Amino acid sequence: xxxxxxxxxxxxxxxxxxxxxxxxxxxxxxxxVTRFPPEPNGYLHLGHVKAICIDFGIAEEFxxxxxxxxxxxxxTKEEHEYIDSIQEDVRWLGFExxxxxxxxxxxxxxxxxxxxxxxxxxxxxVDDQSADEIRVNRGTLTEPGTNSPHRDRSADENxxxxxxMRAGEFPNGARVLRAKIDMAxxxxxxxxxxxxxxxxxxxxxxxxxWCIYPTYDYTHGQSDAIEEVTHSLCTxxxxxxxxxxxxxxxxxxxxxxPRQYEFSRLNVSNTIVSKRRLLQLxxxxxxxxxxxxxxxxxxGMRRRGFPPEALREFVKRVGVTKSENLIEAGxxxxxxxxxxxxxAERRMAVLNPLKVVITNYxxxxxxELPAVNNPEDETAGTRIVPFSREIYIxxxxxxxxxxxxxxxxxxxxEVRLRYAYFVTCQEVVKDENGEIVELRCxxxxxxxxxxxxxxxxxxxTLHWVSAAHAIDAxxxxxxxxxxxxxxxxxxxxxxxxxxxSLTVLSGCKLEPALVNAEPGEGVQFxxxxxxxxxxxxxxxxxxxxxxxxxxxxxxKVQAKA
RNA sequence: UGGGGCGUGGCCAAGCGGUUAAGGCACCGGUUUUUGGUACCGGCAUUCGGAGGUUCGAAUCCUCCCGCCCCAGCCA
Numbered sequence: 001x002x003x004x005x006x007x008x009x010x011x012x013x014x015x016x017x018x019x020x021x022x023x024x025x026x027x028x029x030x031x032x033v034t035r036f037p038p039e040p041n042g043y044l045h046l047g048h049v050k051a052i053c054i055d056f057g058i059a060e061e062f063x064x065x066x067x068x069x070x071x072x073x074x075x076t077k078e079e080h081e082y083i084d085s086i087q088e089d090v091r092w093l094g095f096e097x098x099x100x101x102x103x104x105x106x107x108x109x110x111x112x113x114x115x116x117x118x119x120x121x122x123x124x125x126v127d128d129q130s131a132d133e134i135r136v137n138r139g140t141l142t143e144p145g146t147n148s149p150h151r152d153r154s155a156d157e158n159x160x161x162x163x164x165m166r167a168g169e170f171p172n173g174a175r176v177l178r179a180k181i182d183m184a185x186x187x188x189x190x191x192x193x194x195x196x197x198x199x200x201x202x203x204x205x206x207x208x209x210w211c212i213y214p215t216y217d218y219t220h221g222q223s224d225a226i227e228e229v230t231h232s233l234c235t236x237x238x239x240x241x242x243x244x245x246x247x248x249x250x251x252x253x254x255x256x257x258p259r260q261y262e263f264s265r266l267n268v269s270n271t272i273v274s275k276r277r278l279l280q281l282x283x284x285x286x287x288x289x290x291x292x293x294x295x296x297x298x299x300g301m302r303r304r305g306f307p308p309e310a311l312r313e314f315v316k317r318v319g320v321t322k323s324e325n326l327i328e329a330g331x332x333x334x335x336x337x338x339x340x341x342x343x344a345e346r347r348m349a350v351l352n353p354l355k356v357v358i359t360n361y362x363x364x365x366x367x368e369l370p371a372v373n374n375p376e377d378e379t380a381g382t383r384i385v386p387f388s389r390e391i392y393i394x395x396x397x398x399x400x401x402x403x404x405x406x407x408x409x410x411x412x413x414e415v416r417l418r419y420a421y422f423v424t425c426q427e428v429v430k431d432e433n434g435e436i437v438e439l440r441c442x443x444x445x446x447x448x449x450x451x452x453x454x455x456x457x458x459x460x461t462l463h464w465v466s467a468a469h470a471i472d473a474x475x476x477x478x479x480x481x482x483x484x485x486x487x488x489x490x491x492x493x494x495x496x497x498x499x500x501s502l503t504v505l506s507g508c509k510l511e512p513a514l515v516n517a518e519p520g521e522g523v524q525f526x527x528x529x530x531x532x533x534x535x536x537x538x539x540x541x542x543x544x545x546x547x548x549x550x551x552x553x554x555x556k557v558q559a560k561a
Numbered sequence: 562u563g564g565g566g567c568g569u570g571g572c573c574a575a576g577c578g579g580u581u582a583a584g585g586c587a588c589c590g591g592u593u594u595u596u597g598g599u600a601c602c603g604g605c606a607u608u609c610g611g612a613g614g615u616u617c618g619a620a621u622c623c624u625c626c627c628g629c630c631c632c633a634g635c636c637a
Contacts, residue, residue, distance in 0.1 A: 141632075418595060
C-alpha cells in the first residue's frame with residue numbers, strides 16, 4: 001500500500017469525495033475546482049454552512065481550489081450589502097477562495113454571445129408569449145406542453161429580435177429568449193426553458209449596461225465552465241436541472257466540461273432557514289435583527305458565540321448523502337460544547353445572586369486566591385480571584401428543604417466554595433414575605449484554596465463571587481426560536497415561535513477577571529455554560545450571551561422527581 | 562396518471578454478496594473529579610420500508626408493492 005497518496009486517500013468518505021478520488025486517480029481531472037455560488041440577496045445561514053464546508057472543504061482536502069462566485073443574475077433582488085457580508089461570513093467560517101471574488105455578471109457578454117450562437121444553430125428562439133401564456137403552454141406534471149407559435153421563427157428573425165431586446169426596444173415581459181428543446185419532456189426543465197428575460201433594472205455591478213438578464217439555468221453551468229470548475233456541487237432540488245445543465249455544456253463552445261453533483265440540504269430541528277421567513281422574523285420584530293443571537297444566520301451564530309470550528313465539525317459529522325434529514329439542534333450544540341470545553345477559559349459568575357455573609361471571616365479583609373483558567377489546557381494558566389466576607393452564590397445552590405439527591409448548600413450543611421473555603425450554613429435570613437434574602441455561614445480557615453484540611457469530604461463545590469469586587473452584568477439566555485421540530489409543519493410557522501426564546505437576567509455578578517472579556521471569545525461560567533460578551537456592552541454595562549448551557553444531570557434528576 | 566430522488570435504532574450515518582450490522586449524538590448505568598462539567602468504562606438494531614425471488618450465504622442482486630421529498634418562476 002502506498003502511503004504517498006496523502007490525506008485525500010484517507011480522510012472523509014462520502015459519495016462525492018469518492019467521485020473526486022476516482023476522477024483524480026483515473027486522470028479525468030488533473031486537480032479539482034469547486035465553487036460556492038451564493039446569490040447576494042440575503043445573509044448566509046446554517047443552510048449555507050453545509051454548502052460552504054463541502055465546496056471549500058473538498059477543494060482544500062484534495063489540493064484543489066474553490067471559487068467564490070456571486071450568482072448575481074437577478075438585479076431586482078441583489079445588493080452590495082450582501083456581497084460584502086457573504087465574504088465576511090465565509091472568511092469567518094475559516095475559508096478563503098481562490099483569487100478574486102467572481103461574479104456571474106462578469107460573464108454577461110460571453111453568455112450573450114453564446115445565446116446568439118444557440119440562435120444561429122436553431123437551438124434558441126425569441127418567444128412573444130406572455131408569462132401567463134408560457135405557463136399555461138408549459139403543460140402540467142402529467143400533461144405535455146404545447147409549442148409556442150413563435151417556436152419556428154428563422155434564425156435571422158430571432159437574432160434581430162434578440163438584439164432589439166438587448167437594445168432596450170421592448171418593455172419588461174414583452175419577450176424572452178428560450179431554448180428549443182422538448183415541450184413534451186417529462187422533465188419540465190427541458191420544456192423550452194427561458195434563457196433571457198427583459199428587466200429594465202439597475203444591476204449592483206453592471207449598472208445600466210443591460211436590460212436583459214440571463215436566468216439561473218442559462219448562467220450557472222456556463223459560469224462553471226468558464227471558471228473551469230470540475231465538480232459543481234449543489235443541493236438536491238437541482239437534480240432535475242442537471243440534464244439542462246448538461247445540454248448547455250454540450251451545445252455551447254465552452255472551455256471546459258464541469259459536472260454537477262447533488263447532495264441533500266441540511267435541516268436542523270426547531271429552526272428555519274427560509275429567507276422569506278427569516279426576513280419576516282426581523283421585520284415583525286420577533287428578533288432584534290439579522291444578527292440576533294437566536295437567528296440561524298452566520299452573523300447570528302457568531303454573535304451567539306458559536307465557534308466556526310464547531311460549525312465545521314458539525315457539518316463534517318453530519319456527512320454528505322442524498323437522504324433527506326432533520327438534524328436535532330442538540331447535535332450542533334454538542335460540537336459547540338466540545339470545542340469550547342477545550343478552548344474556553346473558566347470564570348465564576350452568579351446569575352441569580354443570593355448574598356452570603358461569612359460570619360467568622362474578618363471584616364474588611366480580602367484574599368487573592370489563585371484559580372485555574374482551564375483544566376483542559378494547562379497552558380491557559382491561572383488567575384486571581386478576590387475573596388471577602390460577603391459573597392454571592394447562585395440562588396438555586398441553596399435549598400431550605402433539600403430533597404434526597406440535592407448535594408448543594410442547605411442549613412447545617414457544609415460545601416466547598418471553589419478555590420476558596422469550606423463553608424457551613426448556620427442561618428437563613430428572610431424578609432417579611434418569607435423570601436430568603438441572605439445566608440449566614442461560617443468558614444473553616446484551614447480549608448483555604450478549597451482543600452480539605454483533614455480529608456473530610458463535601459458533596460458539592462459552588463461557584464461564587466465576592467460582593468465587593470463583583471461586576472454587575474446583564475446576561476441573555478437563549479432557547480430555540482421555535483418550539484416545534486419543524487416550524488410550520490402543521491399550519492402557520494409563526495404559531496410555533498417559542499415565546500421564551502430569550503430570557504434577560506440583570507443584576508448578575510461576575511468575577512472581576514471578566515472585565516477583560518472580548519466579544520466573540522468564549523468563556524465558561526463554571527457549572528453553567530459557555531458565554532461571550534455581546535456587542536451591546538458599553539463601558540459601564542456588561543452584557544453577556546449564553547452560547548450554550550453545560551450539560552446538567554441535576555436538572556434531569558429534578559425533572560424526573 | 563409524468564419526470565427525478567430517497568428509505569439502516571429517537572437523530573445523523575458506515576456498509577457495495579460471507580463482519581458478532583462501524584461510529585457519533587441522544588438515552589440508561591458505573592468510575593474518576595475542587596465544575597452534578599470534562600474524561601473513562603459498560604448498555605442500547607437477531608435486524609436493514611414491506612413481500613416475494615436468486616444464492617450454500619442478501620442490508621447488499623432481481624421483481625413487485627408501500628412511504629417520503631423535489632419539479633409546472635420571465636427566482637436561485
